Amino acid sequence: MTRFWVGGYGPDMEGEAEGIGFLSADEGRGPSTLAHRRLAARAASPSWLAHHPTLDVVYAALEGDGAVQAFARSGExxxxxxxxxxPAGDSVCHLAGSPDGRMLIASCYGDGRVVRFGLDDAGRIVAPAADRAAALRQALFGGADEQSDAAGAADPHAASDPYPTPAGEEPRASHAHAALFLPDGRIATTDLGFDLVRIRRRDLTPDHDVVLPRGTGPRHMVLHPSGHLHVVTEYSCEVFTLASGPDGRWGLVAGTGVGAMTEADAAAELAVSRDGQTLYTALRGSNTIAALRVRGAGDVVEPLALADSGVDWPRHHLVHEGVLLVAGQKSSTISAIDLDERTGAPRGVRHRTAAPSPTVIVPAR
Structure with a gap:
C-alpha cells in the first residue's frame, strides 16, 4: 500500500487540520484510490514534515506555535x-535533517532565524553538545546564553537600493524559508526577504552568500543529480541555477521564468523527477503546475508545460511513481496528476481526495 503523512494548517493558522494525517492508496489499484484515511497524530499546524534518514521518526514544524516536535510510528x-x-522561532516553516541523522535545521519565516538542533540515537530532538556546554556555563557563571542560532543576515541590496520604503510600509526584513544539506557537509539556506542563498558551515556560521536580484524571493531548493542547485523564487516566479566553483564558492549561472499566468502568482514548492530531467513548481494564484526541462550539464532550465493543478492554492507537491501529488491548502484537497512517461509533462488530473488544509506530503515508510 502506498502511504503518506500529510501536514496542514489548523485553527491557529486559519485552517482545518487537527494534526498530521495519514494518506494512502490501495495496493495495486493506483492513485485513483488515494484517500485521506485518518488523523495520525494531534499537533498544532504541522505545516512542514521531514523524515529521519534511517529511523521511522517524523519531525514537524508547528508554524503557529513557533516550535518543532518529533513523532515516532505507533501503528500502521x-x-x-x-x-x-x-521552541524554535517565529513562524517556523521548514525542517531539514542531516544525512547522518545527527542534526535538524529549522528555518523561521517570521524572525529570519535558522536554528540547529541535535538528534540523539532514538531520533529525539536535543541541543547540540556545544549548546549544552553553553547552558551549563550560563547556569554556573551567568552571562548571555549561547544558542545554535545562525547569525542574522543583512540586506545586500540596502546600500544601493533605489526603492526607498514607502511611508506606512514595513521595511525589508529577513525571512528564512528553507535549508538543504550539500554533499560537502555545508548547508544552503534561503532568505526570502533579503533575496539571498546563504552557504553555511555545519555549525551554521556563514561561509558566503549568493545574492539574487532584488525582489525575487528565493523560497525552496532542490539539488540536481548534476550537482547544480536549483532555487525557485516566490515573488518573481523564476528558477535560478547555482553552481559550485573549484574554490567551493557557489555562484549564479542561469535563471528562467516558469510561465506565471497572473501578476498575483506566487511560486511554492520545487520538485525534481527521478531522472533529473524535469523540474516542477506550483503557482498559487492561477493554481497551475509548471514543468521545466533540465538540459545541458544540468545548468540549463527551459519551460516545458503549464497545467491545471486540480486544487486551490497548491502549496506543496512531490513526484511519486510517475504521478505528481499536489496539496491544495485552500481547497482542502490533494490531487494526483499523471505525468507523461517520455517528456515528464503533466497530462491531467486523474484523481482528487479531501484532506484538511494540507500544506505538505511526505512518504511514510
Missing amino acids: QTLRPLAPPI
Whole structure:
C-alpha cells in the first residue's frame, strides 16, 4: 500500500487540520484510490514534515506555535510524540535533517532565524553538545546564553537600493524559508526577504552568500543529480541555477521564468523527477503546475508545460511513481496528476481526495 503523512494548517493558522494525517492508496489499484484515511497524530499546524534518514521518526514544524516536535510510528496509520514541542522561532516553516541523522535545521519565516538542533540515537530532538556546554556555563557563571542560532543576515541590496520604503510600509526584513544539506557537509539556506542563498558551515556560521536580484524571493531548493542547485523564487516566479566553483564558492549561472499566468502568482514548492530531467513548481494564484526541462550539464532550465493543478492554492507537491501529488491548502484537497512517461509533462488530473488544509506530503515508510 502506498502511504503518506500529510501536514496542514489548523485553527491557529486559519485552517482545518487537527494534526498530521495519514494518506494512502490501495495496493495495486493506483492513485485513483488515494484517500485521506485518518488523523495520525494531534499537533498544532504541522505545516512542514521531514523524515529521519534511517529511523521511522517524523519531525514537524508547528508554524503557529513557533516550535518543532518529533513523532515516532505507533501503528500502521498512527504516530506518537517522542517528547513535547521545543521552541524554535517565529513562524517556523521548514525542517531539514542531516544525512547522518545527527542534526535538524529549522528555518523561521517570521524572525529570519535558522536554528540547529541535535538528534540523539532514538531520533529525539536535543541541543547540540556545544549548546549544552553553553547552558551549563550560563547556569554556573551567568552571562548571555549561547544558542545554535545562525547569525542574522543583512540586506545586500540596502546600500544601493533605489526603492526607498514607502511611508506606512514595513521595511525589508529577513525571512528564512528553507535549508538543504550539500554533499560537502555545508548547508544552503534561503532568505526570502533579503533575496539571498546563504552557504553555511555545519555549525551554521556563514561561509558566503549568493545574492539574487532584488525582489525575487528565493523560497525552496532542490539539488540536481548534476550537482547544480536549483532555487525557485516566490515573488518573481523564476528558477535560478547555482553552481559550485573549484574554490567551493557557489555562484549564479542561469535563471528562467516558469510561465506565471497572473501578476498575483506566487511560486511554492520545487520538485525534481527521478531522472533529473524535469523540474516542477506550483503557482498559487492561477493554481497551475509548471514543468521545466533540465538540459545541458544540468545548468540549463527551459519551460516545458503549464497545467491545471486540480486544487486551490497548491502549496506543496512531490513526484511519486510517475504521478505528481499536489496539496491544495485552500481547497482542502490533494490531487494526483499523471505525468507523461517520455517528456515528464503533466497530462491531467486523474484523481482528487479531501484532506484538511494540507500544506505538505511526505512518504511514510
